[in-house]
Amino acid sequence: MQAVTREILINKAAELLGNGTVDRVFGWKKGEFSYDVTPALFTTREAMDADFVFGDFCGANFSKYLVAETRKEGKVLVFLKPCDTYSFNQLLTEHRFDREKVYVVGIPCSGMLDTVKIKAVAEGIASVEDNGDRVTVHSLFDGDVTVSRNDMLPDRCKNCKSKKHVAYDELIGEDGEVIDSGRFDEVEKLEKMTPDERFAFWQNELSRCIRCNACRDVCPACTCEKCVFDNPDSGVENKAAANSFEEKMFHIIRAFHVAGRCTDCGECSRVCPQHIPLHLLNRKFIKDINEFYGDYQAGAEVGSRAPLVNYTADDPEPAEAVERSHHDA
Amino acid sequence: MRKISLDRINDLFAAIAAEFRLYLPVDTNGGARYEEWAEGKILSDELNTVRSAKDFFFPQTENLMDFKTEGKKIEIVDTRSETEDFVIFGVKACDVRSFDVLDRVFLAEPQDSFYKNRREHSLILSMACAKPHETCFCTTFGIDPSAPMGDIVCYKTEDALYMDAKTEKGAALLKKIESITVEDNGEAAEKQKKVIRERLEKLPLHNLTADRFGGDKTAEFFKAPEWKELSASCLGCGTCTFVCPTCQCYDIKDFNTGHGIKRFRCWDSCMYSEFTKMSAGQPRLTQLERFRQRFMHKLVYFPANNDGMFACVGCGRCLSKCPIQMNIVKVMKTLGKGEEKNV
Amino acid sequence: MFELNDPLIPVIGEVTDIRIDTPDIKTFRVVTPDGKKAFAHRPGQCAMLSMPGVGEAMFSITSSPTNTEYMEFSIKKCGCVTEWLHSMEVGQQITIRGPYGKPFPVDDEFVGKNLLFIAGGVGLAPLRSVINYCRHYRDRYGKIDIVYGSRSKDDLLDYNEIISEWANDAGVNVHLTIDREQEGWDGHVGFVPNYVKELGFDTDKIAVLCGPPIMIKFTLNGLYELGFDKTQIYTTLELRMKCGIGKCGRCNVGSKYVCKDGPVFRFDQLDELPDEY
Numbered sequence: 001m002q003a004v005t006r007e008i009l010i011n012k013a014a015e016l017l018g019n020g021t022v023d024r025v026f027g028w029k030k031g032e033f034s035y036d037v038t039p040a041l042f043t044t045r046e047a048m049d050a051d052f053v054f055g056d057f058c059g060a061n062f063s064k065y066l067v068a069e070t071r072k073e074g075k076v077l078v079f080l081k082p083c084d085t086y087s088f089n090q091l092l093t094e095h096r097f098d099r100e101k102v103y104v105v106g107i108p109c110s111g112m113l114d115t116v117k118i119k120a121v122a123e124g125i126a127s128v129e130d131n132g133d134r135v136t137v138h139s140l141f142d143g144d145v146t147v148s149r150n151d152m153l154p155d156r157c158k159n160c161k162s163k164k165h166v167a168y169d170e171l172i173g174e175d176g177e178v179i180d181s182g183r184f185d186e187v188e189k190l191e192k193m194t195p196d197e198r199f200a201f202w203q204n205e206l207s208r209c210i211r212c213n214a215c216r217d218v219c220p221a222c223t224c225e226k227c228v229f230d231n232p233d234s235g236v237e238n239k240a241a242a243n244s245f246e247e248k249m250f251h252i253i254r255a256f257h258v259a260g261r262c263t264d265c266g267e268c269s270r271v272c273p274q275h276i277p278l279h280l281l282n283r284k285f286i287k288d289i290n291e292f293y294g295d296y297q298a299g300a301e302v303g304s305r306a307p308l309v310n311y312t313a314d315d316p317e318p319a320e321a322v323e324r325s326h327h328d329a
Numbered sequence: 330m331r332k333i334s335l336d337r338i339n340d341l342f343a344a345i346a347a348e349f350r351l352y353l354p355v356d357t358n359g360g361a362r363y364e365e366w367a368e369g370k371i372l373s374d375e376l377n378t379v380r381s382a383k384d385f386f387f388p389q390t391e392n393l394m395d396f397k398t399e400g401k402k403i404e405i406v407d408t409r410s411e412t413e414d415f416v417i418f419g420v421k422a423c424d425v426r427s428f429d430v431l432d433r434v435f436l437a438e439p440q441d442s443f444y445k446n447r448r449e450h451s452l453i454l455s456m457a458c459a460k461p462h463e464t465c466f467c468t469t470f471g472i473d474p475s476a477p478m479g480d481i482v483c484y485k486t487e488d489a490l491y492m493d494a495k496t497e498k499g500a501a502l503l504k505k506i507e508s509i510t511v512e513d514n515g516e517a518a519e520k521q522k523k524v525i526r527e528r529l530e531k532l533p534l535h536n537l538t539a540d541r542f543g544g545d546k547t548a549e550f551f552k553a554p555e556w557k558e559l560s561a562s563c564l565g566c567g568t569c570t571f572v573c574p575t576c577q578c579y580d581i582k583d584f585n586t587g588h589g590i591k592r593f594r595c596w597d598s599c600m601y602s603e604f605t606k607m608s609a610g611q612p613r614l615t616q617l618e619r620f621r622q623r624f625m626h627k628l629v630y631f632p633a634n635n636d637g638m639f640a641c642v643g644c645g646r647c648l649s650k651c652p653i654q655m656n657i658v659k660v661m662k663t664l665g666k667g668e669e670k671n672v
Numbered sequence: 673m674f675e676l677n678d679p680l681i682p683v684i685g686e687v688t689d690i691r692i693d694t695p696d697i698k699t700f701r702v703v704t705p706d707g708k709k710a711f712a713h714r715p716g717q718c719a720m721l722s723m724p725g726v727g728e729a730m731f732s733i734t735s736s737p738t739n740t741e742y743m744e745f746s747i748k749k750c751g752c753v754t755e756w757l758h759s760m761e762v763g764q765q766i767t768i769r770g771p772y773g774k775p776f777p778v779d780d781e782f783v784g785k786n787l788l789f790i791a792g793g794v795g796l797a798p799l800r801s802v803i804n805y806c807r808h809y810r811d812r813y814g815k816i817d818i819v820y821g822s823r824s825k826d827d828l829l830d831y832n833e834i835i836s837e838w839a840n841d842a843g844v845n846v847h848l849t850i851d852r853e854q855e856g857w858d859g860h861v862g863f864v865p866n867y868v869k870e871l872g873f874d875t876d877k878i879a880v881l882c883g884p885p886i887m888i889k890f891t892l893n894g895l896y897e898l899g900f901d902k903t904q905i906y907t908t909l910e911l912r913m914k915c916g917i918g919k920c921g922r923c924n925v926g927s928k929y930v931c932k933d934g935p936v937f938r939f940d941q942l943d944e945l946p947d948e949y
Contacts, residue, residue, distance in 0.1 A: 032533060033463055036654035039562040060653065065562065119649075123376065123460045126533075140531050141460060208359045210380065210389065212571045212598075214652050217564035230603055232752070237603075271652035273568050274379060275359035394681055396724035396767075403684055403724060403765040434919050439679040441919065547926050551946045578921030581680070581914045583725050590724040594680075597920070605922055607912045608751035610885075612925075612948050625946075626924065633927035 001130045001149075003108045004172055006054045009079060012105055012172060013052075014045040016077050022103050023074040026065060028058045034128040035115045039065060041076075054079075056130050059112035059154075061265050063087035064220040070097040078102055081109035082176060083160070085167040086263035086299030087220035092167075093302050094261070096223050106168035108176065111149075111157035116275060118152055121145050156266025156279060159183035166300055183264065184287045186280055206251060208274035215251075215268035215278050221258035228253075251281060259285040260306035263299040292316055330493045331503050332513035338490060342366050342418075344506045349452065350415040352385070354378050363417070372419065376462050377644065381574030382424040383431060385417055386447045389571075389596050393443065393581065396590040406589075409442065412450040416502070419456045422477030423467040423644035427574030428453070429478075430642065433635045434577050443594075452498055455479030457518075457525060459486075464645030466534035466658060472642060475525035484518040491518045534643075534658060541665035544633030551625065555663050560620035562653045567598035569647040569656070570623065575640045578604070599623050624660045679917050682722065682767035685710055688742065690762055694827045697794055698758055699734065699746040702768060710768050713737055714775030715802035716908065716936045720916050721745065721757070722767045729753040730913045730931065733771065734797045736804035743768075746797040746829055772916040773935050776802045776880070776906065778809075785878045786814035790891055792864045792883025793822050796829045798908050798935070799882050807841055814843075817873065821849040821864040821887075825857050847871060865890035868898075875899045881907045892939070902939040909934050909942075909949050925949050 013025045029040035030053035037057045042048045061084045069076045080088060085106065092099055113135065118128055124140030136146045150158070161183055163176025190198055216222045216229070228234045229250065236249075255262075264286055268278040289296055293307035293315060307315075333341050345351045351366040354373040361375035363382065395406040428448070435444035455477035458465070467474055476482065480499030484491040491513055494500040503510070529535055542550075570576040580597040583590050597604060599622045605613050613619050631640035647656045689701035702721075704710050713719070713733050722728035729751070735744035749758045757766070776782065787806060791799050806813050818838060822828045828848065839846045849860040849867045860867060864887050873879075879895055881888050888907060895905060911923040911930045918932035926945040928934065942949075 031654050032648070032658060036648065036656075038654045038659070040558070041561060115649075123462060124528075124532075125463050140463060141528055205358070208357065208362070210571045212566050212568040213601075214564065214566040214568045217566040218652050230601070232603070271566075271568075272359075273572055273650040393678075398724060401761070401764045403767065405681065405684065405767065407681065409678070437918070439917055441680070442678040443680075544927065547944075547946060551926075577919070579914070580920070581728065583722075583727060585725045592724065592728075597922075599921060605912050607910070608754075612911060618948065622924070622948075625926075626921075630924065630927045 001132050002055055002110055004054065006052060008172060009054050009105075009107065010045065010048045010052055013042070013048060013077055016103060016105075017043070017045065021075065022077040025077045026062055026069060027079060028053050028060070033125060035113075035118065035125070054107075056113040056128070056135075057115065059270055061087055061218075061220060061267050063091055064218070064223065066097045066102055067091065067223055070101040075101050075103055077105060079105050079107050080165070080168065081107060082162050082165050083109070083156070083263070083265050085165045086162070086297070087265050088167045088299070089302045090261055090263050090299035091220060091223065093299070093304065094223070104168045104170075106165035106171040106175070108163070108173045111153045111160060113149075113152045114154035114157075117154070121147055121152075154266065154270060155186070155277070156264070156269065159185075161264060161297075167302070184283060186277075187283050187287050190280065190284065205276045208276055209251070210274060211250065212273060214271040214273065216254060218267045218271045219254075219258065220263070220265060220267070221261045222254070251278060255281040255285060258282060260289060260296075260308035261298050262286065263297070292321055330491055330513045330515045330518060331507070331510035332489050332491050332517075333510045334489050335485070335487075337509065338372065339368075340509050341490070341506060342370075342372075343368070344509055345416055345418070345502070348414075348505060350413065351418060352415065353418040366418075376458060376460065376465075377421050377424070377646075379646070379650075380572060381427060381644065381646065382417060382420050383427060383574050383577070385415075385451065386428065386444050387431060387435070387577055387579075387596075391443060391594055393592045393594050396583075396592065398590065409446070412446050414450045414452065416452045416454060418454045419483070420453050420477070420479060421456060421458055421644070422472050422474040423465075423642040424574050425453060425455045425478045426467070426470070426472050426642045427644070430575040430631075430635075430638065430640050431577055433631075433638065452481075452502060453479035454481045454483055454492070454499075456483045456485060457521060459521060459525065461525070461528060461532060462645060463533050464648040465532055465643060466537050466645065467643035468529060468535060469537045469539055469643050470639050470641060474529070475522040484521050486517055486521060489517065491515070493518065537658060537661065538665075539628065539639055539641075539661065542628040542632070542639070542661070543637055544629060546629045547625070547633075550629060550664055551621070553664055556617055556621045559655065559660055559663055560617045563600070563616050563620050563655060564652055565600050565602065565616050565619065566652065567596075567600050568650050568652060570598040570600055571596060572646040572650050574642055574644055574646070575627070576623075599626070624657060627657065628661070679769070680915065682720065682728075682769035683710055685721070685766050685768035687760055687762055687764045687766060690760065693746060693829050693831075694822075696749045697746055697797075697827075697829055698749075699744050699830075700757065700760070701735075701742050701744050702766070703742045705765070709740055709742055711771060712740075713743070713771035713801075715778050715805040716776040716798060717771040717773050718916070718931075718935060719743070719745070719768055719770030719772065720913075721753075723753065723756050723760075724767065726756045727753045728767075728914070730772065730916060732798035732801070732908070732935070734800045736801050736808060738805055738808040746794065746800070748794040748797075770916065772931050774933060776936050778802060778805055782806070782878060783812050784814065786816070786874075786876055788817045788819070788873055788877050788879040790819045790864060790868060790879060790881050790883070792820075792887040793827065794829060795881075795883030795887070796820055799880060800830060802880065803838070807838070807844065810841070810843070814877070816841075816844045817847065817871075817877075818844065819847045819849070819864060819868055819871065821851070821862075821867060823851045824854050825850055863887070863890075865894045869894045873898060875901075875904070877904070879905045881905060902943065905939045906936060907939065907942075908936050911949060 016022045025042040028037045029051045035057040121137045122139035122145045126138040126140045129136040135149045159181040162178045262282040266279045352363045354361040355364045356373045360379040361373035397404040435441040458474040480496045482493045494503045578597045627640040685702040691699040718730050718732045731745045734746045909930045913923045913931045914920040916931045918929035923930035
């Protein structure tokens with residue numbers, strides 16, 4: 001269950017709208033079912049009373065929307081969960097939006113539920129009820145099914161890296177701590193595979209890619225005005241989901257491009273219609289960067305120099321890095 | 330109607346596969362998808378596949394032709410070949426209807442020979458939806474999930490599979506597998522139909538109607554102010570179009586392999602900014618216009634050209650897969666002012 | 673089942689003549705390798721030309737259907753396909769498929785009418801085929817006026833043909849204009865829309881417009897001021913196309929596909945379409 005309620009957020013938003021701090025609110029709009037929540041703008045308390053929602057399915061990371069939002073007049077209120085604030089800082093580091101045009105209210109997060117996992121519990125979801133440790137899925141035809149809440153979390157929440165907000169104008173509730181999570185465990189499993197096994201793993205996963213570009217379009221680190229894959233002059237503009245291309249190029253190029261800038265928010269895996277664990281590619285980079293250059297968390301602070309764009313005398317020699325990567329393999 | 334017990338379903342698949350390539354939904358880490366049957370492949374219990382069945386007739390990427398060039402000379406190499414008959418097993422009512430929608434495009438004159446080739450060589454074994462999901466709204470478009478179209482309609486109960494031929498092709502196939510099936514009086518299928526119809530009543534979108542939409546509604550909806558809010562958080566990705574069984578926009582491109590040139594066709598999406606971009610300009614400048622195009626096409630433009638047929642079959646894939654959970658149901662309810670059928 | 677060609681599979685065309693019309697427009701003459709016209713067409717129809725490996729693009733057929741020997745395409749350099757075409761030499765093979773689209777109604781609505789053709793820049797290209805068709809069947813139509821303007825004299829397309837042929841035809845009046853004064857030019861100077869107003873045409877005719885969007889917009893206003901009705905004015909649309917047969921979805925505007933239902937539209941028909949072209 002989430003620690004803050006919809007009412008608390010609506011009251012806070014109404015207060016900030018009322019005193020002129022902001023002129024609009026970026027929040028979550030309720031949908032047809034318990035779980036289909038859409039990011040939306042609200043400008044009045046009445047609109048929020050009618051449609052604003054906050055709960056277990058508000059996983060969308062709003063930081064990237066600020067790039068477009070801050071090009072408008074006025075100031076926008078945005079509710080950010082701890083992990084969202086890392087993307088927020090990273091975007092600020094990259095000068096992607098004007099900080100002055102955003103008012104951030106940090107909100108606590110108990111982990112968001114994975115719709116895919118919920119849907120696997122029962123066929124035909126009537127509603128989902130969160131009772132703290134347990135979640136009850138009311139199905140249309142099969143009665144109620146109660147399961148452990150923890151089992152319904154996506155990997156990114158199960159292995160949450162931080163309950164601490166690294167950016168905010170004000171906080172609702174107590175701030176949490178950075179967590180020593182097991183988020184690299186899955187990466188280690190992959191590292192322990194033989195190259196052939198690892199290739200087979202990714203081949204199997206990436207073969208499902210349909211090149212819909214949802215992972216790129218949702219990614220807060222992908223804010224190029226014109227993506228190389230959309231540019232007919234680049235020579236790599238390609239909508240065809242030819243296996244050889246998808247598996248070896250698109251996702252790997254994207255992982256390279258966001259390396260050192262990816263905050264591990266996990267949006268790529270959340271939106272993938274084919275449930276490809278794309279975040280594991282990025283985590284491998286994060287883990288390697290940590291091992292080669294010392295722990296570094298993108299977005300932990302604004303303006304930090306990422307190891308890949310910063311030279312220090314202590315950097316390992318390239319040969320040493322290669323040696324280590326061989327060791328890993 | 331013919332019957333085979335579920336513990337012998339593998340025999341059925343083997344018998345069909347002895348004659349034809351047989352495709353059926355199987356489970357993967359990422360949900361169900363159609364795969365070619367081979368010994369050991371198990372029919373998925375999922376309601377439907379993540380990708381639609383349109384791939385069989387309109388694959389995501391296909392080669393159209395090859396070119397050989399030498400000096401100033403060009404040779405066009407026709408790479409087409411006649412498809413062998415193949416069977417798709419377990420297609421749900423919504424996806425079967427989507428073939429009719431696609432036919433309206435690809436089989437309209439001048440016919441697309443690539444599509445026609447595959448369509449004419451297919452046998453569709455459809456399957457009634459024992460347990461529809463909350464995202465289902467095929468009935469909005471007059472589709473009956475308890476009685477899908479196809480060459481053979483199947484009903485799967487706890488212990489048996491029932492098959493009823495609807496076309497000559499279907500009857501011929503049932504004849505071929507006569508020795509491993511038994512005659513059935515159809516009672517079990519009727520019973521399942523009744524259960525399905527009762528279940529449909531309980532679906533949250535059961536009363537959604539498309540009555541407000543149709544070919545004559547361009548003026549009414551094109552300039553609707555609601556498009557702004559509906560499209561506001563659209564990411565402009567192509568998920569909805571790619572999982573949609575009726576979206577059929579495509580691109581044609583050339584690829585130089587180094588030993589020759591291939592001209593291929595691949596899915597494209599009206600949601601993409603490049604879709605209508607020309608060297609001379611861009612008629613759809615923002616995501617609002619692209620978003621609007623997709624839904625206007627399904628609910629207004631397509632019916633205008635196709636005797637009122639909507640280009641949506643209510644399969645609910647976009648409801649499940651849109652990263653921001655915006656979809657045709659929300660569009661219909663917002664533009665149609667929440668109108669539902671009288672219940 | 674493949675005895676019939678697929679509409680997407682082209683035939684080979686050979687470029688037998690390349691004429692440099694203006695600094696950025698060339699006219700290409702195309703026949704099949706055995707020297708014949710690739711297919712018959714109607715005035716205003718288009719064809720898909722391609723160079724394998726570079727891409728395919730839609731162009732209006734600028735030669736008249738009455739020319740049964742070859743087709744011509746006047747093409748402005750403005751993208752990767754056109755750049756490649758401009759770099760071609762005579763003898764080069766390309767691919768060609770078509771014809772696409774609905775033609776100008778030269779055999780019904782235009783018959784017996786006075787005709788006013790108004791073009792700007794490369795906008796003359798789609799009109800050349802219909803102008804020459806009407807000149808060929810001269811007695812079927814009334815008086816023909818042609819207003820054509822460009823940035824400079826050098827940018828006037830088909831200048832020699834206009835001066836030596838069109839201008840000499842009985843009942844054909846040619847009105848040329850260029851945007852700015854230029855040495856060696858003693859004709860009219862000024863933009864097309866203003867020139868049309870200055871010339872002040874009677875409304876007893878059908879007008880056909882083709883040119884850049886800004887020219888269309890102001891000329892249209894000028895024609896309305898002169899009393900023309902939307903049902904008397906035609907134009908051609910240009911949108912991105914891939915298939916040419918109303919299937920790939922790119923040129924879909926409202927319930928129409930420009931490749932199939934256009935490119936020729938009458939302005940009252942355009943009013944029924946959403947404003948997305």
